[in-house]
Amino acid sequence: MRIFKTKTPDSLFTSSSKIVELAKAFAATLTDDQHRDLNQHYSLRNAVNWSNLPQNLLGRRRRRGLRVGTLSGKQWTALNALLSAATGSSKNNGYDEIQQILNADDHLRDNGGGSDYGRENFYVSFLGAPSDYGKWELQFGGHHLAVANTYINGALVGATPSFRGIEPFSTFEYNGVNNQPQQQAQSAFEALLTSFDDGQLAVARLSDKYSDVLLGPGKDWAFPNTVTGIRGSELRVSQRALLLAAIKTYVSSVDDENAARILAGYEGELDSTYVGYSCSKSMSKARDYIRIDGPSVWIEFSMRCGIIFSDPHPHAVWRDKNTDYGGTAP
Incomplete structure (x- = not known):
């Protein structure tokens, strides 16, 4: 599988307005079918529907949203720009940790885990429409990862539940870097x-x-x-x-x-x-x-x-x- 990377921007965009702009820019790269998967109704029922398990092991509580294995290189670039702005910039935290967790799941897939593992099995969804008014949530996750940033009227009002896990715990090389942020x-x-x-x-x-x-x-x-x-x-x-x-x-x-x-x-x-x-x-x-x-x-x-x-x-x-x-x- 091809892996699409983007470096963290030199200038940090932390305002909700910039995150909304990047969310809309990502959405603009998608097909109609991808749009239907990405955009979900904001409700507590949808918000609590996250897990640390691989998608195929979830049974009826499978994640809703857009499977990122469907993304093109251009679409990955737009998604990474959004994730970079919405998460932390320090080494082994935020965006860097997300990239290492994705590397870890690819590593599991390639070393005995099989098709249940790998970044292609992660999901992104917008619960509610990204806007500086009203409530919406950026949800991104998969095996060992849950990102749940909730915004109300342009302010981040919640960044939890936030789940992080990684296997193996020993440092491993993948995607040209040494990985083990935790x-x-x-x-x-x-x-x-x-x-x-x-x-x-x-x-x-x-x-x-x-x-x-x-x-x-x-x-x-x-x-x-x-x-x-x-x-x-x-x-x-x-x-x-x-x-x-x-x-x-x-x-x-x-x-x-x-x-x-x-x-x-x-x-x-x-x-x-x-x-x-x-x-x-x-x-x-x-x-x-x-x-x-x-x-x-x-x-x-x-x-x-x-x-x-x-x-x-x-x-x-x-x-x-x-x-x-x-x-x-x-």
């Missing part, structure tokens, strides 16, 4: 846990074991009623900085301007944000698990057993208790 998040979590003394580790240790994230697809608003772990107010200044750095690895999935705004909000809630973990501090072995649970932020990182390759690989989800799906709730 080693960055793993290192941030390991640095945080390694900074804890024995007393802090005892408070942070969770009683349960976890084989995956709790709040994956289909688990909307299922946040635990009881907060567990060590509270941010009990951390030293240097440890709070490590906690914020770990949060940043997920918030940086959205465009830089909005990421800074969201991160500042989470920073203001650090005193009441809890860290809990299970199994080892390395966050590199099967069943290693960590969560960040704040008044707003919820992040989980879980090491899963390998599927195509033998080594464990990460699943991670970022949710926001107030702005999941742009604040749309049942």
Whole structure:
């Protein structure tokens, strides 16, 4: 399969108006049939219809939207320009992470995974019409990836649920580059846990074991009623900085301007944000698990057993208790 790439633009376009412009420019490259697949009604039912599984394993909950395997080179270029503007610009985050996850799925396809894997099986959809007025959502995802940016009246009002996963966890070469963006998040979590003394580790240790994230697809608003772990107010200044750095690895999935705004909000809630973990501090072995649970932020990182390759690989989800799906709730 041909792979169409575009580099991140030198000038960052973070305004909703520019994103709307690029969304319309992408749509303008499509055929009538592709348009029908791309444009979906904005509803909570459509918004919650995402997953981290390959499309052919989803049964009745298959993704709706435009299968990107139908795109031409020109259409890929237009889609990449939109994704680049709507997501973060830093290395191993945002647009760069998306490209590496697509490379990973091609790598799985080519190394035993077969036709269920590969970037051609990812989907893009517009829930509602891209506009500076009203509500619409840019939805892009496939195996190990869910992007859900919701805009209301020209403002990004929600960038969650946001799912990231990748297999293998070891660095692999594909598409001319070395890939493994989530080693960055793993290192941030390991640095945080390694900074804890024995007393802090005892408070942070969770009683349960976890084989995956709790709040994956289909688990909307299922946040635990009881907060567990060590509270941010009990951390030293240097440890709070490590906690914020770990949060940043997920918030940086959205465009830089909005990421800074969201991160500042989470920073203001650090005193009441809890860290809990299970199994080892390395966050590199099967069943290693960590969560960040704040008044707003919820992040989980879980090491899963390998599927195509033998080594464990990460699943991670970022949710926001107030702005999941742009604040749309049942």
